[in-house]
Amino acid sequence: MDNLDETASVISASKVTGTNVYNTDGDHLGEIHDIMLEKRSGNIAYAVMSFGGFLGIGERYHALPWASLKYDTRQGGYVVGLTIDQLKEAPTYAADELPTAVIAPSTAA
Secondary structure (H helix, E strand, O other): OOOOOOOOOOOOOHHHHEEEEEEOOOOOOEEEEEEEEEOOOOOEEEEEEOOOOOOOOOOOOEEEEEEHHHEEEOOEEEEEOHHHHHHHHHEEEOOOOOOOOOOOOOOOO
């Protein structure tokens, strides 16, 4: 039996992991490292976007609200309304830390 990891309306978390993230200007910001689920409701709490570093060394993470990510078929990745400067100023965390805040992108894009 084939492994169905995507339909017209759903996608497996394992397929989302590693997907590139861009801003509205088309700049590559990072990639989806993981997806965090609310234990009780099962809803997606936020996506963890990795950025920076090389081969996983020095990599930092941003917690992005799932609703702020829109999939763009032309780019083959997610788009979020953040500039590179906003991202640099936003709270980050390392792999062995918990996020202190979820970034709320501006709605003006």
